[in-house]
Amino acid sequence: MWRGFEKVVRVMGNLATACILVLMVLTTIDVVLRYILGMPLKGAYEISEILFLSAVFLGMAYTQLFREHVNVDLFITRLSKHTNLVLETLMLLPALLIFGLLTWQGIIAFWDALISGEYRWGLIRIPLWPARLMVPLGASFLCLRFIGEMIINIQKILNWKKGTS
Amino acid sequence: MNIDPTTAAIAMMIVLLILLFLGMPIAFSMMLVGFMGLVMILGIKGSMRSLGIMPFNALLNYLLSVVPMFILMGQFAFHSGISTDLFVVCQKWLSWLPGGLACATVAGCAMFGACSGSSLACCATMGKIAIPEMEKAGYHPRLAAGTVAGAGGIDILIPPSIPMVIYAAASQESVGKLLIAGILPGILSAIIFIGFIIFNVMRHPKMAPIRINYSWKEKLISLKKAGGILLIFTIVMGSIYMGWATPTEAGAVGAFSTLVFALIRRKSSLRDIWGACLDTTRQLSMIFTIYIGTTIFGLFIARAGVPMKIAEFLSSLPIPATGILIAIIPFYIPLGMFLDTLTIILLTTPIIYPVIIALGYNGIWFGIILMVMIEVALITPPVAMNLYVVKGVAPHIPMEDIIKGALPYVTRDLLVVTILIIFPQIALWLPSKML
Numbered sequence: 001m002w003r004g005f006e007k008v009v010r011v012m013g014n015l016a017t018a019c020i021l022v023l024m025v026l027t028t029i030d031v032v033l034r035y036i037l038g039m040p041l042k043g044a045y046e047i048s049e050i051l052f053l054s055a056v057f058l059g060m061a062y063t064q065l066f067r068e069h070v071n072v073d074l075f076i077t078r079l080s081k082h083t084n085l086v087l088e089t090l091m092l093l094p095a096l097l098i099f100g101l102l103t104w105q106g107i108i109a110f111w112d113a114l115i116s117g118e119y120r121w122g123l124i125r126i127p128l129w130p131a132r133l134m135v136p137l138g139a140s141f142l143c144l145r146f147i148g149e150m151i152i153n154i155q156k157i158l159n160w161k162k163g164t165s
Numbered sequence: 166m167n168i169d170p171t172t173a174a175i176a177m178m179i180v181l182l183i184l185l186f187l188g189m190p191i192a193f194s195m196m197l198v199g200f201m202g203l204v205m206i207l208g209i210k211g212s213m214r215s216l217g218i219m220p221f222n223a224l225l226n227y228l229l230s231v232v233p234m235f236i237l238m239g240q241f242a243f244h245s246g247i248s249t250d251l252f253v254v255c256q257k258w259l260s261w262l263p264g265g266l267a268c269a270t271v272a273g274c275a276m277f278g279a280c281s282g283s284s285l286a287c288c289a290t291m292g293k294i295a296i297p298e299m300e301k302a303g304y305h306p307r308l309a310a311g312t313v314a315g316a317g318g319i320d321i322l323i324p325p326s327i328p329m330v331i332y333a334a335a336s337q338e339s340v341g342k343l344l345i346a347g348i349l350p351g352i353l354s355a356i357i358f359i360g361f362i363i364f365n366v367m368r369h370p371k372m373a374p375i376r377i378n379y380s381w382k383e384k385l386i387s388l389k390k391a392g393g394i395l396l397i398f399t400i401v402m403g404s405i406y407m408g409w410a411t412p413t414e415a416g417a418v419g420a421f422s423t424l425v426f427a428l429i430r431r432k433s434s435l436r437d438i439w440g441a442c443l444d445t446t447r448q449l450s451m452i453f454t455i456y457i458g459t460t461i462f463g464l465f466i467a468r469a470g471v472p473m474k475i476a477e478f479l480s481s482l483p484i485p486a487t488g489i490l491i492a493i494i495p496f497y498i499p500l501g502m503f504l505d506t507l508t509i510i511l512l513t514t515p516i517i518y519p520v521i522i523a524l525g526y527n528g529i530w531f532g533i534i535l536m537v538m539i540e541v542a543l544i545t546p547p548v549a550m551n552l553y554v555v556k557g558v559a560p561h562i563p564m565e566d567i568i569k570g571a572l573p574y575v576t577r578d579l580l581v582v583t584i585l586i587i588f589p590q591i592a593l594w595l596p597s598k599m600l
Contacts, residue, residue, distance in 0.1 A: 013443060013446055016446045016449075017442045021442060023230060024424075026417075053225055055450075063446075070191055070192075070505050072191070087188060094184070102196075105216045
C-alpha cells in the first residue's frame with residue numbers, strides 16, 4: 001500500500017514541477033505578447049500567483065520523500081544509529097500534530113471559499129477555491145507521509161529489538 | 166490564558182532551539198512553536214483561524230514567484246555546461262597572474278553568479294572544473310579547494326540571487342533594487358579576493374608554481390564562449406534595471422532562454438533536464454515551507470512585541486548608530502555557524518530590520534551587508550554548505566584542507582563589509598539611478 005502511496009506523491013511532485021514550468025512559459029509568452037504585439041495575457045499575474053502556491057504545496061510531501069526539508073543535524077549525527085532512529089520517529093509526532101491542524105484549518109478555509117465564491121480580482125475574475133484546496137491537499141499528504149515513515153521506523157526498531165534479544 | 170508576551174516569547178525560543186537540536190526540520194519546528202506561542206497570547210480560537218489562513222496568504226504573493234525562476238535558471242545553466250566555458254575564458258585572461266588559475270576561479274564564480282541564484286550550484290559546478298585544473302598545475306589543495314568554497318559566495322551578491330529575494334520578501338524592500346544593488350559589491354568582492362590570492366601566492370610561490378601567458382589572439386577568441394551567458398544576463402538585469410519587466414518576468418524569460426541555450430548545446434539529456442526541474446520543485450518546497458514556518462513564528466514574535474522592545478532598547482542606548490550596527494553584525498557569525506542561510510535571513514530580518522530602519526540606515530544597503538554575512542555563514546563550520554559541496558566534488562581533499570583554505574575568506578568578507586559601511590554608495594549608487 002505504501003508503494004502505491006509513494007507513487008501518488010511522486011505524481012504530485014511531477015505536477016508541482018509542471019506548475020513551475022507552466023509559470024515560466026506563461027510569463028514568457030505574456031512578456032513577448034506585451035512587447036511585440038502590445039497585448040498582454042489577461043490574468044497572467046493572478047494565475048502566476050496560484051501556480052506558484054500550488055507548486056509549493058504539491059511539492060511538500062515529495063520533498064519529504066527525499067528528506068530534503070532541512071534540519072540541524074549537528075547534534076543528532078553524534079548519536080548511535082538506533083538512538084537516532086528512535087529520536088527521528090518521536091520528532092515526527094509534533095510535525096504530524098502541526099500539519100494535522102493545518103489540514104483541518106485548511107479544509108475549513110477551503111470550504112468557506114467554495115461556499116462564499118471567493119474571487120481574486122484582476123483583469124479577469126479567478127475563483128480562489130482551487131488554490132485554497134492546495135493547502136489541505138499538500139498538508140494532508142505530508143501527514144500521510146509522516147505516518148508512513150513512522151510505521152517503517154517502528155518496524156525497524158522492533159526488528160532490531162528482536163535481533164538483540 | 167494570561168501569559169506575559171515577553172515570557173512566552175523567551176519560553177518559545179528555548180523550545181524552538183531544543184526542537185532544532187533534536188533534529189526536527191526547521192520549517193516544521195518553527196510552524197509548531199510559532200503556533201504554540203500564538204495560542205498563548207491570542208487564545209486557541211484565534212490562533213487556529215490564523216493557522217488556516219496564514220500559509221495561504223503568505224504564499225499568494227506575486228513577488229515570490231521569481232524564486233522558482235531563479236532556481237530554474239541556475240539549474241539550466243548548470244546543465245548547459247556553461248561553467249566550463251566561463252572558466253576557460255577566465256583562465257585565458259588571468260593565467261599570467263601569480264595564482265592565476267585561482268584568480269580565474271574567482272572570476273568564473275562571479276560570472277557564473279550572473280546566471281545562477283545559489284552559491285551551492287556555483288561551488289559544485291566551478292569545483293568540478295577548477296579544482297582538477299589547479300591540481301594538475303601543482304596548486305596546493307588548500308588554495309584550490311578554499312578558493313572555490315570562498316568565492317562561491319559571490320554568487321549571492323551578483324544577481325540573480327535567491328537569498329536576496331527572500332530578504333526582500335521578509336523586509337518589504339524592492340526586489341529589483343536589491344538585485345541591482347548587489348552588482349558592484351559583488352565585483353568588489355571578486356577584486357578583493359583576487360588581490361589577496363596574488364598577494365599570498367607572491368609570498369608563498371610554492372602554493373601555485375605555474376604561470377602561463379596566452380596570446381592576445383587566444384584571449385579574444387575565448388571571449389566568444391562567454392557571449393551567450395552575458396547576453397542572457399544583460400537581458401534579465403537590463404529589463405529589471407530599466408523597469409521594463411518585473412523580476413518574475415525577467416526571471417521567467419531568463420530561465421526560458423537558458424533552457425533553450427542548454428537544449429541547443431546538448432551537454433545534458435532531456436532526462437537530466439527533467440531531473441533538474443524536479444530538483445527545483447524540491448528546493449522550492451523546502452524554501453517556502455521554511456518561509457511559512459517563519460511567517461507564523463514571525464507573527465508570534467511581532468505580536469509579543471519583541472522587535473519593538475529590542476529597537477526601543479537599542480535606540481535608547483547612548484551609543485551612536487554606527488556603534489550599534491557594528492555590535493549587531495558580528496552576531497551573524499555564530500548564527501551562521503549553526504543555522505542554514507535562509508533560516509538566518511527569515512529568522513533575523515523581522516527582528517533586526519526595524520532596528521536598522523529606526524537607526525536611520527538604508528534597508529537595501531543593510532540587505533547587501535547581510536548577504537556578505539551569509540557568505541561568511543556558508544564557509545564557517547560546523548554548518549557550512551559550501552565546504553560540504555566542495556568536499557562532495559573533490560572527495561580526495563581532506564576536510565581540514567578545505568576548511569583551512571576557506572577560512573581566510575571570512576576576513577576578506579569582513580573587509581568587504583567594512584568597505585560597504587564606510588562607502589555605502591558602492592551598494593546604493595546603481596539602484597539610485599533606477600526608474
